[in-house]
Structure formats: structure tokens, C-alpha cells
Amino acid sequence: MNGSVEHRGRLVRQIVLSMGLVSCITMLIAFVGSIVIYGLLFLFSPPPYPPTGKELFIPDPRDYLIFAILLLFGLVVAVIMASRLARRILAPLNSLAESARSIAAGDLAARALPGDRSLGETALLVDDFNAMAVRLQRMTADMSAWNAAIAHELRTPLTILRGRLQGMKDGVFKSDEAQIRGLLFQVEGLTRLVDDLHIVTLQDIGRLEMRMEPTRIDVEIRRAVDSIVEELSEAGIMVELMLAPVVVHCDGTRIRQALLALLDNARRYAVPGTLVVRADGDADNVRLSVEDEGPGVTPGFEAQMFEPFARADASRSRKFGGSGLGLSVVRAIALAHGGTAGYRENSQGGSTFELVIPASAFQAAAIPN
Structure with missing residues (x-):
């Protein structure tokens, strides 16, 4: 529990840091772009009067246009970076959601794709999900094999019991001591099988009681x-x-x-x-x-x-x-x-x-x- 909370916290911190980095890059583009553009303007189109350092700078429409272009460019860069980050985060999560739906629908072979492993927590989440899916598939296969094996083991003694009892009812077999001994032998075999299954099953679920x-x-x-x-x-x-x-x-x-x-x-x-x-x-x-x-x-x-x-x-x-x-x-x-x-x-x-x-x-x- 603490591990999963820690992983979620690390993922949140990584997303916050990434979005903060995008914002810083946007402001840096606007700042550096302003310096570069105004430097070029003063270099190729100097003002008609010599600067004395006491003039009040009042933006004109061209300045507003430059600011708008720089901000628009920064926003475009920010949107592109944020979209790529969102795709990196959402791609494995979407794959995880689709695999979960497939498993819920009965396709136990469905697996999620981790995608970009640079987001370590997301890849770890996908790996844990795939491990759980593999174990679930194995448990289902084992359960099917168990059911088939149990049915196979029960079929023979039950068939013998049914045949002997039916024969005794129809008068084919005599109800003597030998027949009863044979029937008891089959019943004892069934009892041992049930007892063994009971012990193995209880141990698998951790409920086999011991009188120590x-x-x-x-x-x-x-x-x-x-x-x-x-x-x-x-x-x-x-x-x-x-x-x-x-x-x-x-x-x-x-x-x-x-x-x-x-x-x-x-x-x-x-x-x-x-x-x-x-x-x-x-x-x-x-x-x-x-x-x-x-x-x-x-x-x-x-x-x-x-x-x-x-x-x-x-x-x-x-x-x-x-x-x-x-x-x-x-x-x-x-x-x-x-x-x-x-x-x-x-x-x-x-x-x-x-x-x-x-x-x-x-x-x-x-x-x-």
C-alpha cells in the first residue's frame, strides 16, 4: 500500500515538474525572443534620436505585435511539448484500460504495453498489471486442469460402484461378502481422494488447521x-x-x-x-x-x-x-x-x-x- 502511494506521488511530482518546465520554456522563449528581436531592430533600424537613458519607453502597436507573436510561438511550443508528454503518459494508461476491459470480457491473454519506459512509475504499473494477468491466466488454467483431473479420478470408482449396484439390483451379481468388500474398497478410495483434495485445497488458501x-x-x-x-x-x-x-x-x-x-x-x-x-x-x-x-x-x-x-x-x-x-x-x-x-x-x-x-x-x- 505504501509503495503504491509513493509511486503515485512520484508520478504526480514528475508531471508537475514537466509542466513547470514547459511554462519556464515558454517564458524563456518570450524573454530571449524579445531581446533578439529588439536587438535586431535597434541594429538595423535605430531610433531617429540618440538615446540618453532618460526617455520613457512607451510601446507602440509594433511592440504589441511582437509580444503577441512571441507569446503565440511560446504557446505553440508549450502545447506541442504538453501534448507529447500527455501521449507518453496516456499511451500506457489507455493500453492498461483496454487490457482490463478485455480481461473482464474473458480474454485472459490480453496484455498492456508499457510504452515509453522513461516514465518509470507508469511502466511499473503496466508491468504489475501484466504480472497479475499472467497469474490470473495461470490460475484459471490450473483450475480447469484440476476440474478435469478430479472428474477423471472420480469417474472410475463411481462407474464401478454404479455398475456393481445396478448389477446387484438386477440380480446379475449376488449381494455377498465379496461384493460388499469390493464396494467398500471403492468407497474408501473415494474417501481418500476427497480427503487429499481437502488437505491440498485448504493449504492453498492458507486454512489448513494444525493441532500442534x-x-x-x-x-x-x-x-x-x-x-x-x-x-x-x-x-x-x-x-x-x-x-x-x-x-x-x-x-x-x-x-x-x-x-x-x-x-x-x-x-x-x-x-x-x-x-x-x-x-x-x-x-x-x-x-x-x-x-x-x-x-x-x-x-x-x-x-x-x-x-x-x-x-x-x-x-x-x-x-x-x-x-x-x-x-x-x-x-x-x-x-x-x-x-x-x-x-x-x-x-x-x-x-x-x-x-x-x-x-x-x-x-x-x-x-x-
Whole structure:
């Protein structure tokens, strides 16, 4: 707010100074022109009497005509300079107004032209407007992509649910325990998708609530691993825990949820082998990492892996399920704690996903026997 007021003040001062300069030039033209013209008149048409310095100068009609011509010339110069200044100021403002009208009409690709950049504040205003227009266009495109991705993710389970229920109604399928278990599996998938979307959306608008309290990170990690160890075993993955007894002020439920997302991501994408889960900390940060043995991430995918609905290997994702929201949930929970989520390739050629959260309340905790 203060910056915009300062920019407007600078622009006003520049306009006032420019108009004052135009006025000074006009008076200077009249003054210098008078000296030059009268000098030429006295040089080529001297008065019939010798000047004594005591004569009273009384203008005659020719003097008034000279004054009028000089003032008219000065006014013409002033009008030309003022018009050029007005065009320099109004050209980017008119472009800005036209672009605003175009964007309001739905043309999000409209951009304003800064014109003459010597008027720095006006060019700055246009640049800020264009940056806002670019962000608005990107947000609209992201929203459209989100809607399409959500519709795509919801279509499959809803189609299965509808088909199975319709088949049970028509007597095609028996309403036995296996059918009900399959329907519950689809409902659980829909529930996870909605929960993940809820977390990511709340974080984007800055309203993801955290229940912060002293939490044993190692205990939460063990709970998360115990809840998914059977699925990991079916995928040929064994878990190795390397946990320091860490207590940190955080939301333990959300941390466990982030770890489950990382473990589920490893279940879908990692090759069978050992999955190392680490947790340690110092006076500044607590680090939680999940390290697999491969195959790593597709080159060039690192920049978008934490974006919603991003998938590096669609075939494996379809085989094991998943919505493409897992890593974005991890990032959302990390950001809600004031931390970060990252990726790096490890020495075995696999992937290491790391969740880092501030640990101002970090301390070592004694492990009960």
C-alpha cells in the first residue's frame, strides 16, 4: 500500500515538474525572443534620436505585435511539448484500460504495453498489471486442469460402484461378502481422494488447521508403518526403521498422514527391496525421510512431482491405484508446519523423499522399556 502511494506521488511530482518546465520554456522563449528581436531592430533600424537613458519607453502597436507573436510561438511550443508528454503518459494508461476491459470480457491473454519506459512509475504499473494477468491466466488454467483431473479420478470408482449396484439390483451379481468388500474398497478410495483434495485445497488458501502439541515423531512413524506393512510386504518391500527418539511441537496425525503418503508412493513405484525410514533432528530441524532402492524418478520430473495429479509412471499408478495427490499432500502438510518437502537421488540409484519441519521445541526423548 505504501509503495503504491509513493509511486503515485512520484508520478504526480514528475508531471508537475514537466509542466513547470514547459511554462519556464515558454517564458524563456518570450524573454530571449524579445531581446533578439529588439536587438535586431535597434541594429538595423535605430531610433531617429540618440538615446540618453532618460526617455520613457512607451510601446507602440509594433511592440504589441511582437509580444503577441512571441507569446503565440511560446504557446505553440508549450502545447506541442504538453501534448507529447500527455501521449507518453496516456499511451500506457489507455493500453492498461483496454487490457482490463478485455480481461473482464474473458480474454485472459490480453496484455498492456508499457510504452515509453522513461516514465518509470507508469511502466511499473503496466508491468504489475501484466504480472497479475499472467497469474490470473495461470490460475484459471490450473483450475480447469484440476476440474478435469478430479472428474477423471472420480469417474472410475463411481462407474464401478454404479455398475456393481445396478448389477446387484438386477440380480446379475449376488449381494455377498465379496461384493460388499469390493464396494467398500471403492468407497474408501473415494474417501481418500476427497480427503487429499481437502488437505491440498485448504493449504492453498492458507486454512489448513494444525493441532500442534509435543509429539514423539518415532512413535507416529511406527504407527504409520504398522498400518501399511502388509501392503508393503505384498509389493515385496521390507521396511527398515532408523529412528531417533525425537519430540517436536507438531501435529502428529498430519505427520503420520504425510508418512503414509510417502510409504504408499514407495509401494506403487519402488522396486521390491528394502525401504529405509529415518527420523532425526537437531536444534533447528527435524528430518523424516523415506529411501528406496530404485528405480528413481524420470529425468525432468523432479520439478513437478509435488504438484497435484502429477504422475511419473502412469502404468504403475494404474496397476497399484492412486490419485496422484500423495506427494502434494506431503508438501501441503510440510508447508502447514512451516517446513519443506524435497526429493533427491540416493547412492543406490533410488529415491529419497524428505520431510523437514522446524524444531524450535526439539529435544531428545527417553524410549520407555
